[in-house]
Amino acid sequence: FPFVFPGQSDLSKAEEAEIETIKQHRKALLEDIQRLKEEIAVVLAEIDCFQILEERKEAMTGAARWQSLLIKKDKDLCLGRKKFNMDPKKGIQYLTDHKVLTSDLREIAKFLYKGEGLNKTAIGDYLGERDPRNLQILQAFVECHSFANLNLVQALRQFLWSFRLPGEAQKIDRMMEAFANWYCQCNPGVFQSTDTCYVLSFSVIMLNTSLHNPNVKDKPPFERFVVMNRGIDNGGDLPEELLRNLFESIKNEPFSIPEDDGNDLTHTFFNPSREGWLLKLGGRVKTWKRRWFILTDNCLYYFEYTTDKEPLGIIPLENLSVRKVDDPKKPNCFELFNPSCKGQKIKACKTDGDGKVVEGKHQSYKISAATSEERNLWIEAIKTSITRDPFYDLVSARKKKIASKN
Secondary structure, eight states: OOOOOTTOOSSOHHHHHHHHHHHHHHHHHHHHHHHHHHHHHHHHHHHHHHHHHHHHHHHHHHHHHHHHHHHHHHHHHHHHHHHHHHOHHHHHHHHHHTTSSOSOHHHHHHHHHHOTTOOHHHHHHHHTOOSHHHHHHHHHHHTTSOOTTOOHHHHHHHHHHSSOOOSOHHHHHHHHHHHHHHHHHHSTTSSSOHHHHHHHHHHHHHHHHHHHOTTOOSOOOHHHHHHHTTTTBTTBOOOHHHHHHHHHHHHHSOOOOOOSSOSTHHHHTSSOSEEEEEEEEOSSSOOEEEEEEEEETTEEEEESSTTOSSOSEEEEOTTOEEEEEOOSSOSSEEEEEOTTSTTSOOSOEEEOTTSOEEEOOOSEEEEEOSSHHHHHHHHHHHHHTTTOOHHHHHHHHHHHHHHHHO
16 A cells, blocks of 8 residues: 555545535534424423413313312202202202212211201101101111110200101101111110110100190109009010119200200290191281191191291180181182181281281181192191190000010
């Protein structure tokens, strides 16, 4: 090979010029690549920023949507409670239709047990229905209570505070039967049978009324309470110490019966003979208005809503009679009237528009029921309200059952 001195090239000037051109072109390409990388990085950063903004926007939209759903659910819950207080079946149907509650019976029972915003009269009315679904809800409702290691009065205090016992004997029977069964399951060995628990529960409730209702003048002593409960424990007697503890507990502290107001009407409306919605014809202005009626203590009370603290009117039934009547505008009517003083105003009172209690304007009260059967039940209940008490009938029937077993 020919010898080449350092710094010398065997390339021609033209070849060297071409190589230099290639180098410049390579340098320019590398600069273009670097610029493209930088531009791509900027675009990627913008994409990342855009994605973050979109994600935030979606999150905000999702939160707003969730907030909207929560507001709607609260609105449906509020309306559902109002519907329940007016008509329990329709209220529960509304709450399940609008997904506030599922159709799970235990969930419905827990909703009633919590009772937030619910009228306790309406809870009792709903739980007492004989429909198989209601019976299952009643059972689940009772099981929401923890009665373990409680004496009977303590358990009754808890149970009777969670709703208001209805006035119809059959409803009372179903509810107290469920209570007695669950109490005995929670406290095995206290009583020989659920019948014993059932009868003694009624005895305690009636004792509470006798000791603390101001209308009852003859306050029963402990000895009478003992006599009332002889032979109810499968033919045997309950321990006197147990009975005395129950007696003293009620004597020292009456039941706190929920009336959603806590005023003096509590005792008046506990265990009414009958209650429900009816239409009443006005005394001076002849218009029909829907009112919630309660029949108890020989009086007929009526309210605008079941949640009202005070009645709109009070009709003492003394000296009055009741009968079926026909009306061209309303079916299933009955009438309260004074057979001995025709044409005179009935001694009753009502609340006027200013909230003042004034004398009623009626010479007779014309009332319309939803069905002829309901009308007949109201007429019978009014006729017998003075002398009959469903508690006594229920206890008597259960005592006969206990006696027949022995």
